[in-house]
Amino acid sequence: MTRTEQRSERxxxxxxxxxxxITRQRAALVDVLAAADDHPDAVELHRRADEAVPGISLSTVYRTLTELEEQGVIHRHLFEGASARFxxxxxxxxDHMIDVETGExxxxxSDRIEKLQAExxxxxxxxxxxHRMELYVRKRSGR
Structure with missing residues (x-):
């Protein structure tokens, strides 16, 4: 069983x-979320799930994400200036670095950072x- 399949089952x-x-739409959303290795927001998850199974409502996406968060199987991140990511x-x-220009x-x-925080x-x-660490970054010019 692949890692994505394991995530989907969980x-x-x-x-x-x-x-x-578990409706067809929710199953599609679960599969999309299980396959996501980025940090998509609800709108992006909705877009991806709707491609797989047209007709999923954005409210179903939000309700499902809330339930999954309450069950402790996903994390919601509220990065500055952006909608919640999952x-x-x-x-x-x-930890996370957020590119302030692209949103990436x-x-x-970093073991050094972890050690320093504990110290x-x-x-x-x-x-x-x-703890959570978020660094808001911008690419250096000329690189």
Whole structure:
């Protein structure tokens, strides 16, 4: 079974666990979300799902995303200046850079940053429970 198929099963099961009926439109949305390796917003997910199974309403997309978020299988990101973006909750911890000119979201991991954050928290008498880092960036000119 592929990773996308596993994600699709997990998302579908989360909806079933919440008592949500799996219609053809919802199944298409789940498949699109499972295949997404970017950070699409609801409108983009709607566009992709509608290509696969025409007729899905944007309100169904929003309701389904809300339910999946409540079930803990997707994360909603509210990056400055943009509509909410979504990604799979299964991903290992990572941070984000958001290109302020294109809106592109770039995932990155840095052991140095993670270590420094833990050191700072410890120096102040705390343990990190959860964190998110978002860097808003612009490409350097001439590169």
């Amino acid at each position: 998302l579908t099961q989360a909806l079933r666990d919440a008592g949500v009926r 990604e799979h909750a299964e991903a290992e911890h990572h 979201v770039i995932e990155f991991c 700072i928290a410890a120096e102040m008498g705390y343990d990190i429970v959860h």
